[in-house]
Amino acid sequence: MGILDIENLKISFGGNTIFSDINISIKENEVYGLIGTNGAGKTTIFNIVSGILKADSGRIIFNNKDITGLKPYQVAKEGIGRCFQTVLPFKSMTPYENIKVARAHARKVPKEEEMSIEEILKMTNLESKRDVLTSQLTLPDKKNVEIARALATNPKLILFDEMASGLSGEEIVDRMNLIRELSKRGITIVVVEHIMLFIKQICDRVGVLHAGSLIAEGTPEEVGQDEKVIDAYLGKGSL
Structure with a gap:
């Protein structure tokens, strides 16, 4: 088993099956990329794992515990962080205040294992904008x-949904460096991304969703x- 096991997952909307019998096992401390065409179900999988949506059938096993059907705040307390494609911070709060709110609902860990708020601000280049x-x-x-x-919740795993979209080349490189740093710290990463250079350079393995199925899985080179x-x-020569 991996740190995150998605087993026989199926979901339909309005009678239309989005995907069925999806099985993915994420290894601890790996960077796993999930790619596919628009509408393939990548974000839907993230929403099921993080408790926003309920699947028609299947199980989500995290850290050897069945978390199927848990609410988002319960999933966060188990150790899964989530970053959305459409950013959803509290806009009426400062970065510091946003982090404080997240920390209040964090997974419980020994104090010496917890990343400090100051460290999080520095890692995310928000020190000068904290207030x-x-x-x-x-x-x-x-x-x-x-x-x-997401970092403030003391995650063992983070789901990143198109974290590089809308960014410049230099900003994308910064994101890749951040993921490498988080991986070095023992955090498992699952990333949905359309920028293939991003996927190729940071991912250990890649899964490809198409027409409701996982059609391939392997290293970026194999995929x-x-x-x-x-x-x-x-298409030819894309990865």
Whole structure:
């Protein structure tokens, strides 16, 4: 078993099956990329894992515990952090206040294992903006607040949903470096991303969703050479 096991997952909306029999096992401390066309169900999987949606069937096993059906705050307390594609920090609060709120609902860990708020601010480049209202920040900094809030929950695993979208080349490199640093600290990462360079450079393994199924899984190099993936998603020479 991995640190996160998605077993026989199925979900439908309005009678239309989005995906069925999805099985993914995430290894502890790996960086796992989830790719696929728009509507393939990538964010839906994140929503099920984090407790926002309930699957029709299947189980979510995290850290050897069945967390299927838990509410989002309960999932967070188990050790799963979440960063959304559309940033959702409290805009009427400062970055510091956002982090404090997240820390109040964090997974309980020994004090010496907890990343301090000052350390989180530094890691997310928010030190100089700690007391600025989040509503006044740029999009990259709002994304940083989203990341900071996830880190404040003392996660064992973080779900990143298109964290590089809307960013410049330099900002994307910063995100890749951050993921590498979090991995070094023992945090498992699952990332949904459309920027293939991002996926190729940071991921240990990649899973590809298409037409309701997981059609391929392997290293970025293996997935990039898979004919099914090339035909369904990548195109020639994309990864």
